Amino acid sequence: xxxxxxxxxxxxxxxxxxxxxxxxxxxxxxxxxxxxxxxxxxxxxxxxxxxxxxxxxxxxxxxxxxxxxxxxxxxxxxxxxxxxxxxxxxxxxxxxxxxxxxxxxxxxxxxxxxxxxxxxxxxxxxxxxxxxxxxxxxxxxxxxxxxxxxxxxxxxxxxxxxxxxxxxxxxxxxxxxxxxxxxxxxxxxxxxxxxxxxxxxxxxxxxx
Numbered sequence: 647x648x649x650x651x652x653x654x655x656x657x658x659x660x661x662x663x664x665x666x667x668x669x670x671x672x673x674x675x676x677x678x679x680x681x682x683x684x685x686x687x688x689x690x691x692x693x694x695x696x697x698x699x700x701x702x703x704x705x706x707x708x709x710x711x712x713x714x715x716x717x718x719x720x721x722x723x724x725x726x727x728x729x730x731x732x733x734x735x736x737x738x739x740x741x742x743x744x745x746x747x748x749x750x751x752x753x754x755x756x757x758x759x760x761x762x763x764x765x766x767x768x769x770x771x772x773x774x775x776x777x778x779x780x781x782x783x784x785x786x787x788x789x790x791x792x793x794x795x796x797x798x799x800x801x802x803x804x805x806x807x808x809x810x811x812x813x814x815x816x817x818x819x820x821x822x823x824x825x826x827x828x829x830x831x832x833x834x835x836x837x838x839x840x841x842x843x844x845x846x847x848x849x850x851x852x853x854x
Contacts, residue, residue, distance in 0.1 A: 653744060653751040657715035658705030659723045660825065661686040661734065663759030665780060680781035680835055685826075686765065687809075688726060689775040689816060699774070699848055701809075701818045703825070704729070705752070715739055715753035727776045728768050733761030740829075745821060754825055777811045784809060784818075784826060785835055791843035793819040806845040817848050 665684050692699045704723035712718040716739065720731040737756040744751050767773045783789055784807050795802040805827035807818040818826065830836040 653749050655708045655715075655742075655753070656706055656750045657708055657719040657722070657753045657755055658703040658825075659686070659719040659734075659755050659757055660703055660829065661723070661729075661757040661759055662781070663762065663778070665778075680785055683781040684778040685781055685784070686723075686727065686729070686759070687777060687779050687816075687818070687822070688767075688773045689777075691770065691772055691774050693771065700820060700822070701816050702822050703754075707750075708753075716755050719753075719755040719757075726768055726773055727765040728763070729765055730761075730763035733759060733763050735760045743821070743825070752821070775811065775813070775816075779809045779811070779818075781835075785830060785837055787837055787839040790839035791845040792841060793817070793823075793847050794844055795847070808845060817845060819845070819847065 662683050662685050665682050686704065687701050688704060690698060690700050690702055704726045705719050706722040706726075708715060708718040709721075712721060716736050720729075720734065720736075723729045723734075724731055735758040737758055740754040740756065742751045742753045765776050765778075767776050789808045791806050791808075792803050793806040804819060805823045807823055807826065809816050809818060827836075
């Protein structure tokens, strides 16, 4: 049966905002697109059964009481990060993306953070960290590469990013990295990067 017919519907919030402060060394030499923007991300708790430890957008399943993907994405973002949805302008939705591994059909919701609100880890059982990743750092070719899973004679390659949050370095890969990669390409923001450069998967990730 096609996944679109049997999948569980979910939504994620891709929320862009303006950096609190653009580092002087960046603004002096860097006029790239996105140098003053960030995007809200979280690191899932390592104890979760599904996608433990992975970096993700806020989001989750669409509940029966949600008025569609946008409402679900904003609700989940509030529950996971403490974000105040009143400060978010919804820009639109992207086409739903099927995830055959978890049998979900995920609708990405694009948002603009018009009025900032404090974000944090709300439930340590769900999230290990909540952070705003500078878009310029994600676009930097030095922070880009691919993750590779080799298993039973097969190989799976996908885009990846590394991001330093100040409290540690995270690898963004899998579904979240694919969405960022496609969005950056669609917006014309992407710079040439080394597609042969392999970024190691976080410990335990290859068991998926």
